[in-house]
Amino acid sequence: MGKSDELRTDPQQLAEAWQHTLPDWINEADSCTVVADESDNNAIRVTVHAAGHQMYSFDFKVTYVDSREVKAELVDVEKDGVHVDERTDIIQELIADYTRHLHECAQALHQLTHV
Template identity: 65%
Template sequence: MSKRDELNIDQQQLAEAWRSALPQSILEADRATVLPDESDPKSLRITIDTAGHQMYSFDFKVTYIDSREVHVTLIDVEKENKTVDERTDIIQQLVQDYTRHIHECAQALKVLTHA
């Protein structure tokens, strides 16, 4: 009964699943890139490029705590390839929105990640 609830899916398969599921969770015009985190087999790197005139790019690290729960860390925010202040209200609002969308996507993929 002490079997730990661990993620039991190949990282490449996981990244593929996120690539197909995440666009359903974010705004239609936004673009998401999902890559395996080469330094951590339980993590993915997600970049979300916002649509419209803002042209922000958000980099997140998504780490599976267990087969269902993820920890989302904001790595960087850029605008036109330059790092921007992440503390502004608009950026904080977008970070909160994208973090929520990432958690929603993790929930949607539970059928795959929770063996």
């Protein structure tokens, strides 16, 4: 990866763009919060609040590998504010869905991140 393909977008501007765009990619009833990662200028922190009775929230760290590609890492899953085992089938399915949505959102924001 050459220096020319590094992410050059302001972290705050990037987080705001994600906050604006990600709701278009996740389930309509779900909600999300996106903030800049204070310790990594190439990353944002995303929390997706799953709709429904489960009250699950999924915390992801989304790191830009370069201006086009992101790596989405699950940080935590909580139910009603309490950490839960993320190895259950339903949670694994939701993680896979949200990870895919994060990659789709990154593609949608390509014009912003690819200078």
